[in-house]
Amino acid sequence: xxxxxxxxxxxxxxxxxxxxxxxxxxxxxxxxxxxxxxxxxxxxxxxxxxxxxxxxxxxxxxxxxxxxxxxxxxxxxxxxxxxxxxxxxxxxxxxxxxxxxxxxxxxxxxxxxxxxxxxxxxxxxxxxxxxxxxxxxxxxxxxxxxxxxxxxxxxxxxxxxxxxxxxxxxxxxxxxxxxxxxxxxxxxxxxxxxxxxxxxxxxxxxxxxxxxxxxxxxxxxxxxxxxxxxxxxxxxxxxxxxxxxxxxxxxxxxxxxxxxxxxxxxxxxxxxxxxxxxxxxxxxxxxxxxxxxxxxxxxxxxxxxxxxxxxxxxxxxxxxxxxxxxxxxxxxxxxxxxxxxxxxxxxxxxxxxxxxxxxxxxxxxxx
Amino acid sequence: xxxxxxxxxxxxxxxxxxxxxxxxxxxxxxxxxxxxxxxxxxxxxxxxxxxxxxxxxxxxxxxxxxxxxxxxxxxxxxxxxxxxxxxxxxxxxxxxxxxxxxxxxxxxxxxxxxxxxxxxxxxxxxxxxxxxxxxxxxxxxxxxxxxxxxxxxxxxxxxxxxxxxxxxxxxxxxxxxxxxxxxxxxxxxxxxxxxxxxxxxxxxxxxxxxxxxxxxxxxxxxxxxxxxxxxxxxxxxxxxxxxxxxxxxxxxxxxxxxxxxxxxxxxxxxxxxxxxxxxxxxxxxxxxxxxxxxxxxxxx
Numbered sequence: 001x002x003x004x005x006x007x008x009x010x011x012x013x014x015x016x017x018x019x020x021x022x023x024x025x026x027x028x029x030x031x032x033x034x035x036x037x038x039x040x041x042x043x044x045x046x047x048x049x050x051x052x053x054x055x056x057x058x059x060x061x062x063x064x065x066x067x068x069x070x071x072x073x074x075x076x077x078x079x080x081x082x083x084x085x086x087x088x089x090x091x092x093x094x095x096x097x098x099x100x101x102x103x104x105x106x107x108x109x110x111x112x113x114x115x116x117x118x119x120x121x122x123x124x125x126x127x128x129x130x131x132x133x134x135x136x137x138x139x140x141x142x143x144x145x146x147x148x149x150x151x152x153x154x155x156x157x158x159x160x161x162x163x164x165x166x167x168x169x170x171x172x173x174x175x176x177x178x179x180x181x182x183x184x185x186x187x188x189x190x191x192x193x194x195x196x197x198x199x200x201x202x203x204x205x206x207x208x209x210x211x212x213x214x215x216x217x218x219x220x221x222x223x224x225x226x227x228x229x230x231x232x233x234x235x236x237x238x239x240x241x242x243x244x245x246x247x248x249x250x251x252x253x254x255x256x257x258x259x260x261x262x263x264x265x266x267x268x269x270x271x272x273x274x275x276x277x278x279x280x281x282x283x284x285x286x287x288x289x290x291x292x293x294x295x296x297x298x299x300x301x302x303x304x305x306x307x308x309x310x311x312x313x314x315x316x317x318x319x320x321x322x323x324x325x326x327x328x329x330x331x332x333x334x335x336x337x338x339x340x341x342x343x344x345x346x347x348x349x350x351x352x353x354x355x356x357x358x359x360x361x362x363x364x365x366x367x
Numbered sequence: 368x369x370x371x372x373x374x375x376x377x378x379x380x381x382x383x384x385x386x387x388x389x390x391x392x393x394x395x396x397x398x399x400x401x402x403x404x405x406x407x408x409x410x411x412x413x414x415x416x417x418x419x420x421x422x423x424x425x426x427x428x429x430x431x432x433x434x435x436x437x438x439x440x441x442x443x444x445x446x447x448x449x450x451x452x453x454x455x456x457x458x459x460x461x462x463x464x465x466x467x468x469x470x471x472x473x474x475x476x477x478x479x480x481x482x483x484x485x486x487x488x489x490x491x492x493x494x495x496x497x498x499x500x501x502x503x504x505x506x507x508x509x510x511x512x513x514x515x516x517x518x519x520x521x522x523x524x525x526x527x528x529x530x531x532x533x534x535x536x537x538x539x540x541x542x543x544x545x546x547x548x549x550x551x552x553x554x555x556x557x558x559x560x561x562x563x564x565x566x567x568x569x570x571x572x573x574x575x576x577x578x579x580x581x582x583x584x585x586x587x588x589x590x591x592x593x594x595x596x597x598x599x600x601x602x603x604x605x606x607x608x609x610x611x612x613x614x615x616x617x618x619x620x621x622x623x624x625x626x627x628x629x630x631x632x633x634x635x636x637x638x639x640x641x642x643x644x645x646x647x648x649x650x651x652x653x654x655x656x657x658x659x660x661x662x663x664x665x666x667x
Binding site: 208 | 435438450451452453454456457459460461462463464465466467476479480481482484485488489490491553567586587588589590
């Protein structure tokens, strides 16, 4: 009797806490939407030049502002061909890296998981480095046919192929073993890195510099073509992610329990792995290696709104996009007219922050 | 979820998306921009990209036209005062546009291609200057830069002067019978030497100074194995001034493999931009290198 009432009370308290948290989560998501809008405006209006984003946008929408008739062709190019594609790419890449991080962490039930675990980063690097090094010799037909899109295509295919191979290796009789996947992932990543190493050995000094910069990451290569080619892939993959939220929540209780709760665990794994691989492969393909967004963003949000993936996934997308835009704004203004690789900005800001979260969580520091 | 609602075998599932992606990429091929200008219409605000290009603009006395330079343009001193638009292979298009250029003069290899495409699209004239590691390459650069800036006569005069200096510099070593074998070391990492093979600026300057590149088995810069260092039998090791701290000299010579070669304690260090720039100062660099190599044997 007494036990029963205690259980009831606990249940009520749990529901109350749940309601509290989800209200908070919704509030955070609304705030993040506003934050993202501000980040977009800030990115469009800041840059190395004094081009007037407001003037150009007014010109598109309602015709030139009075007194702004002499809006130069240069300003149009800067806003339309440099800043706007860059902002869109930043939103897509930031959202896909952060959401993919959150999904991987849910899938592997480990807060440190990132898309690197399923080989996508190593595979993409291999594809990209192959084009940089062999682009003028062995892969010349590919690069002459595809131009600047050869590199993103190769990186994307490299990432996806590595992940699918890994999935195949780790799947026996329709069941994917997460443990096998982790181990085989390490082996495959090592193999891809070794192949990359061979290519680096073959590279000349110019190619070496190109690949160093590529590995540091940049949104500087943003063009409408690239958005047209990787945009749909990222949008499709991101659109599939919210459907995973309930499954990932259940998976936190363990695979067997999730299965008993009626979650199609195998389908969940497959969708998560392919979706993450496509989103991250496409992101890495156009922006190189941008670190720490995938780990820091979901972590930060878990502290704020708890681990419920129904809120965590969309919030990660918003925060990831906003943070990457801000990092990019720093990258392209801090040493203007030159530009810093964005991977440096995200790691310089992200790594100490991540360390702080870890230490705080373990009670080492109280800040 | 709908997308991946079944559990298809990997081979099938991989082919579909891959083909779709390929088509998506192929449909969006870049439009190639047409070009072919040789002289800037407005020569008042020029961005110079590439150390040798900037040097040539200064040598022509046209530096008042420059509004920015890239990070490899460090000579003359005054050039370093100009705004820096970044490393020549990693240009930021908005950074270049922010200095309101009326023309861009870029050494071959400037990029990335996306940045160059945007710059071309902004209708700012873009002239690319080819690079070759020999005398003709330098003269060609001078002619192209001069034409771009509309000072052909000055360029002809400068080219003639440089040509005479280059020829004289080459003649200085013509009578030397015993050619030295030179190993150009770009950098050392963990005791391993990164050396210059053929098709490099270092290879070009070594030949012009009357030396023999000790490495002839590969093109570009590669790490050498200890045995390759011994087989190369270098008489002299050539390095850039800025390649590591001075203490690196001791590290280099304490390497038993290097110590076993004829080059045991012979190291020449020269400024990187001066030695490898292939610009107006190259004749002097050839002379300096030749004197360092052969001393009194160099005829004036």
